[in-house]
Amino acid sequence: MKLSVENLVCFDVHAASRALDAVYRGVLRELGLTYPQYLVMMTLWERGSVTVKELGLALRLDSGTLSPLLKRLEAAGLVRRERSAADERSVLVGLTPEGEALEERACDVPEHIFRAAGLEPAEVAELQRTLRRVVASLDASSR
């Protein structure tokens, strides 16, 4: 196998990730969200109220990424943050009415992305299975 940039899987994974980002950027612009912000909002729509810790576990992001991101969402009026009464170390992140209202406007985003990707549902499922195995394997070898 010839060893060139184009032959590295990692290159295609990276390229796919950025290409997805670009499509999301277009779709999410009118909602005033970036892609990672959208993931956070989805998690909140789904679970209601979570700690920063739980967000980090769900999205595989650390506090160095989440703290400023959540501040921006708070500044945009979509999110509330407050220290947990039970454990003062934890910060609970919840939705404002504006944040909840945004869900309706965002509901057709996944469908849009799905069409843009141009894969059959079965292919999506297969891709997902493969990627998850890769992530699990990579995680194991990076510590």
Next chain:
Amino acid sequence: MKLSVENLVCFDVHAASRALDAVYRGVLRELGLTYPQYLVMMTLWERGSVTVKELGLALRLDSGTLSPLLKRLEAAGLVRRERSAADERSVLVGLTPEGEALEERACDVPEHIFRAAGLEPAEVAELQRTLRRVVASLDASSR
């Protein structure tokens, strides 16, 4: 299909991209390179000398990303930059002796990543085919 973060392919693509980054970080640390810098170096090892424009096309990166990245590689003594004599708008990027010497130390990086990913060669090829179709489809719909 239930609509949760974990069910979005884009999430897995993104996660895989970052997990790959993490493994590269570990392997490339001793070479003093980041992953995007490694891609640039590979392109130079392969083609010898290219313009910034060609680098951008090959790696799908724009000048806003490449200019500071190349400056860092130049500061590290791995790369030379000079205006093309034929077209003063173009900047030719070439390797220093140190940059060329680094190839030998980097030659087993792809093998290391391949093992860390834990896929069979046939699966890698299949994954690559799928991702390329997705990228092509996404590119078409993001303009």
Next chain:
DNA sequence: GACCATTTGATTGTGCACAACTTAATGTGG
């Protein structure tokens, strides 16, 4: 109750990615 490791977020610094803009060089139509 005092000491100490652990947990949880926040902060700082570096680097990637991209949009928008600027500048210089090139090429083209009049």
Next chain:
DNA sequence: CCACATTAAGTTGTGCACAATCAAATGGTC
């Protein structure tokens, strides 16, 4: 030859990602 659009890099500003570090709160253990 001259105005004009085009092209190639660079610059600036914003946001994501992560390493390293810090501070506060918590939960033992002696």
